[in-house]
Amino acid sequence: MSIAALERAPLRGRLRFDEPAAKHTAWRIGGPIARFYEPAGVDDLLRFLQILPNTDVVVWTGTGCNLLVRDGGFPGTVVAPRRAFDHIEIAAESVVRAGAGVRLPKLARFCAQQGLGGAQVFANWPHTLGGALQMCVSREQQSLWPLVEHVVTLDRYGERRTLTMAALRERGYLRNEWLVAAQLRFGAPPSEPRFARARTNAGHGPLFRAAQGREVHDLIRQAGLEGIRSGGVELTVDDANYVHVKKNACVSDLERLIVRVQNTVRAKFGVRLERQVQLVGRHR
Numbered sequence: 001m002s003i004a005a006l007e008r009a010p011l012r013g014r015l016r017f018d019e020p021a022a023k024h025t026a027w028r029i030g031g032p033i034a035r036f037y038e039p040a041g042v043d044d045l046l047r048f049l050q051i052l053p054n055t056d057v058v059v060w061t062g063t064g065c066n067l068l069v070r071d072g073g074f075p076g077t078v079v080a081p082r083r084a085f086d087h088i089e090i091a092a093e094s095v096v097r098a099g100a101g102v103r104l105p106k107l108a109r110f111c112a113q114q115g116l117g118g119a120q121v122f123a124n125w126p127h128t129l130g131g132a133l134q135m136c137v138s139r140e141q142q143s144l145w146p147l148v149e150h151v152v153t154l155d156r157y158g159e160r161r162t163l164t165m166a167a168l169r170e171r172g173y174l175r176n177e178w179l180v181a182a183q184l185r186f187g188a189p190p191s192e193p194r195f196a197r198a199r200t201n202a203g204h205g206p207l208f209r210a211a212q213g214r215e216v217h218d219l220i221r222q223a224g225l226e227g228i229r230s231g232g233v234e235l236t237v238d239d240a241n242y243v244h245v246k247k248n249a250c251v252s253d254l255e256r257l258i259v260r261v262q263n264t265v266r267a268k269f270g271v272r273l274e275r276q277v278q279l280v281g282r283h284r
């Protein structure tokens with residue numbers, strides 16, 4: 001089917017064309033997204049995926065803490081499933097079933113109310129469950145994954161699968177499919193500190209993943225890069241793995257800064273810093 005059919009389809013939710021990515025990523029920068037869809041429910045999403053031409057590239061987003069669209073724009077479709085997959089319930093004793101669009105502070109609050117332990121640690125992470133699991137899927141031990149009993153995925157053709165971590169690993173992790181829900185087993189009533197109120201100011205993610213057991217911000221500081229600028233983007237002094245993004249900034253400023261840091265750290269310490277933030281779309 002054609003893109004014109006999308007405009008005519010009776011889809012609930014919000015479908016926007018040439019939508020500025022800056023409105024939907026925590027970085028507040030980025031070029032236009034050809035199609036941006038926030039389904040109201042699962043049925044709308046399934047209908048949308050059926051209508052969308054098979055050749056269209058589809059990317060999902062959570063809170064956009066770690067997703068950026070280059071300044072030239074993204075010619076495909078971004079799906080934001082926050083409203084469609086926002087459910088959360090008790091599935092069995094100590095077991096919680098939650099939609100991929102649930103934000104982690106909400107999940108942590110729910111667990112605290114149910115007297116379940118193990119969720120306090122991510123109470124202040126602003127991300128969605130889907131985004132957090134996706135970002136850590138190949139580094140399963142360093143994240144929420146040890147709590148996961150299984151996940152439910154949806155592919156480009158609307159097929160759902162229930163997969164354990166072992167099954168995911170065997171398949172080579174998520175390929176052309178997205179997370180719609182997860183079942184997580186939590187611990188006994190919290191022995192952890194009292195439930196802390198979640199931060200409401202989301203903020204974007206760090207630039208680089210942990211590097212060969214070394215603290216990224218130490219490497220950047222020791223390389224003498226603390227506080228350096230590229231256009232409207234500047235490394236912060238508090239934690240050199242984060243940036244201040246000014247109003248006039250663009251994604252190419254950030255990309256240039258990332259490459260400069262990577263090259264300098266590699267030249268000085270022989271350490272390859274792996275970029276954490278995901279970039280999609282075209283250069284201007």
Ligand SMILES: Cc1cc2nc3c(=O)[nH]c(=O)nc-3n(C[C@H](O)[C@H](O)[C@H](O)COP(=O)(O)OP(=O)(O)OC[C@H]3O[C@@H](n4cnc5c(N)ncnc54)[C@H](O)[C@@H]3O)c2cc1C
Pocket residue numbers: 059060061062063064065066067081100125126127128129130131132133134135136143177178179180202203204205206278
């Ligand atoms: C303050 C802060 C601290 C952090 N600390 C850590 C840390 O200690 N360790 C660590 O590993 N990470 C850390 N992160 C990064 C964090 O893991 C990611 O930022 C977060 O998981 C992204 O969630 P999001 O909802 O914003 O997803 P987005 O940024 O919107 O998306 C991130 C990626 O996930 C994909 N995605 C989103 N939703 C889905 C879905 N439902 N199914 C499949 N794919 C999806 C997107 O396409 C994109 O590739 C930190 C981030 C912040 C802001």
